[in-house]
Amino acid sequence: MENILFNPTEDTPKVVFNFDTGEYMISGRSLPENAVAFYIPLIEWLRKFNSSFKNEIIFNFKLEYFNTASAKQITKILLALQAISLNKEVLIKWYYYIEDMDIKASGERFSKLIKANIELISYDD
Amino acid sequence: MSSQTINDSFALRLFEGMQKNNLNYIYRGVFSQNITDGILSLTEANLEKVGEDSKIKKRVFTIMVEGLQNITRHQEIEEETDTNSETGIFLIQNIDKRYFITTGNPILKKNISNLTDQLNKINSLNPDELKQYYKNVLNDNIISDKGGAGLGLIEMARKSGNKLVYDFVDLSTNYSYFYLNTEISQEKGAKKPIISKSSGSLDDIKELHKTLNNEEIVLIFNGIFNQESLLNLLSIMENQMMEHNLNLKKKVFNIMVEMLQNIVKHGANGNGLSQNPGIFFINQKNNKYILNTGNYIDITESEKLKEKIDYVNSLSTDDLNEFYEKSLFNFQVDSSKESGLGMIELRLKTKRRLKFEISPFNDKFSFFALETVVD
Numbered sequence A: 001m002e003n004i005l006f007n008p009t010e011d012t013p014k015v016v017f018n019f020d021t022g023e024y025m026i027s028g029r030s031l032p033e034n035a036v037a038f039y040i041p042l043i044e045w046l047r048k049f050n051s052s053f054k055n056e057i058i059f060n061f062k063l064e065y066f067n068t069a070s071a072k073q074i075t076k077i078l079l080a081l082q083a084i085s086l087n088k089e090v091l092i093k094w095y096y097y098i099e100d101m102d103i104k105a106s107g108e109r110f111s112k113l114i115k116a117n118i119e120l121i122s123y124d125d
Numbered sequence B: 001m002s003s004q005t006i007n008d009s010f011a012l013r014l015f016e017g018m019q020k021n022n023l024n025y026i027y028r029g030v031f032s033q034n035i036t037d038g039i040l041s042l043t044e045a046n047l048e049k050v051g052e053d054s055k056i057k058k059r060v061f062t063i064m065v066e067g068l069q070n071i072t073r074h075q076e077i078e079e080e081t082d083t084n085s086e087t088g089i090f091l092i093q094n095i096d097k098r099y100f101i102t103t104g105n106p107i108l109k110k111n112i113s114n115l116t117d118q119l120n121k122i123n124s125l126n127p128d129e130l131k132q133y134y135k136n137v138l139n140d141n142i143i144s145d146k147g148g149a150g151l152g153l154i155e156m157a158r159k160s161g162n163k164l165v166y167d168f169v170d171l172s173t174n175y176s177y178f179y180l181n182t183e184i185s186q187e188k189g190a191k192k193p194i195i196s197k198s199s200g201s202l203d204d205i206k207e208l209h210k211t212l213n214n215e216e217i218v219l220i221f222n223g224i225f226n227q228e229s230l231l232n233l234l235s236i237m238e239n240q241m242m243e244h245n246l247n248l249k250k251k252v253f254n255i256m257v258e259m260l261q262n263i264v265k266h267g268a269n270g271n272g273l274s275q276n277p278g279i280f281f282i283n284q285k286n287n288k289y290i291l292n293t294g295n296y297i298d299i300t301e302s303e304k305l306k307e308k309i310d311y312v313n314s315l316s317t318d319d320l321n322e323f324y325e326k327s328l329f330n331f332q333v334d335s336s337k338e339s340g341l342g343m344i345e346l347r348l349k350t351k352r353r354l355k356f357e358i359s360p361f362n363d364k365f366s367f368f369a370l371e372t373v374v375d
Helices: A035-048 A068-084 A101-113 B007-020 B033-049 B054-073 B109-124 B127-140 B149-160 B196-215 B227-240 B246-266 B299-314 B317-328 B342-350
Strands: A004-006 A014-018 A023-030 A056-066 A089-097 A117-123 B023-029 B088-095 B098-108 B165-170 B175-184 B217-221 B278-285 B288-298 B355-360 B365-374
Touching: A004 A035, A014 A035, A023 A035, A023 A068, A035 A068, A056 A068, A056 A101, A056 B246, A068 A089, A068 A101, A068 B317, A068 B342, A089 A101, A101 A117, A101 B246, A101 B317, B007 B023, B007 B196, B007 B278, B007 B288, B007 B355, B007 B365, B023 B033, B023 B196, B033 B054, B033 B227, B054 B088, B054 B098, B054 B149, B054 B175, B088 B196, B098 B109, B098 B196, B109 B127, B109 B149, B109 B165, B109 B175, B127 B149, B149 B175, B165 B196, B175 B196, B196 B217, B217 B227, B227 B246, B246 B278, B246 B288, B246 B342, B246 B365, B288 B299, B299 B342, B299 B355, B299 B365, B317 B342, B342 B365
Parallel strands: A023 A056, A056 A089, A089 A117
Antiparallel strands: A004 A014, A014 A023, B023 B088, B023 B217, B088 B098, B098 B175, B165 B175, B217 B278, B278 B288, B288 B365, B355 B365
């Protein structure tokens, strides 16, 4: 399996999809001009490796900010995780900075709409 | 409906005013190092984008650095007189391959005569004399307590190859406002038309500055709208809003991204249009930020856009949330240009109806002005 590692840029998040260590994380800012193009490889990766995942997957989102175009692509990632969760134990950890009402509200919205285990976790460092 | 219309479309008038004066970019406010850096990268990216000659780019850049440093060093306003109208200003104009950079800042009246002497001396010298004068000043080690501003002015005159145009406007008992305008022309040393028009352009700028002060506009951008200029504008605003709380900052950031990406993705830039497809400006009133965009759109898109915004405006908060969620999962609308969420987000985040106006421009394009308020 090819792991995915994207370094963060001014307008795209850091992405770690590490099949070997089981680390899955999208963190930082997401406001690319073309969000569809940025997220396609991530969504396809999740769809492709659906059956090869270990039995337990912890998937972390630690976003500071995302634009509406990214929101739609994040929805697709969550739907791919929802599909995986039919066969595997999936836990989605949605981190938000303790004072950040916006990221918290998005997490709440997604946990209402996505049929998978989403845990909201605040941090303050 | 009238409440959703922007009164006599200030955006359009300002846009036309900026176009008339060939203004690319104005920043008005406090100048910090980070903001200065943001302004420099923004201009650099724009010069790059229009394919400007590298010599000119370098000259524009040097003069900007000196001009911006003059503002940061001389923001000598004391606490008691601290009002919005007395912040610094920076503008760049591009007229027929000639760039005009104007800076403005308040100065103590007692420093005017010394500054005027310096400027007149610099303006009286030819290029060779200027070079010599620069050396002399450097050698004499005449450095003011603010750090050698005299050299900065000489450098601006040398690099531009033109006279420095300046003016003072009375502010208060102790302060005046100092405007400095430098022209960077294409051919160094080449014959140029007499620059008497520059003093005229300073009058226009003073007039525009008044409007900006009245409307409390902190930032105007009238350049090329792309992801790069968006990121630079965001970084300037982030620095400008440093002292505000996180949620207000994030809201402004969020709304700026949506509004600017709307122009990047949907702004028309067809034939028959000038190079600048739109305008973006921010007013800061009390603790409110008012964000405005104005841009051309294809006339065939006008009706659809109006319907969309009218619909979004007609919804209650609950209905809006429901519509947002429905759109989030509507993958029929899912392209690099369109997620179908932008306007809903603007309405949800600002908790207000969106004010907008679509005015006909010609048989191909309309001008679309949008205003949002964040507090």
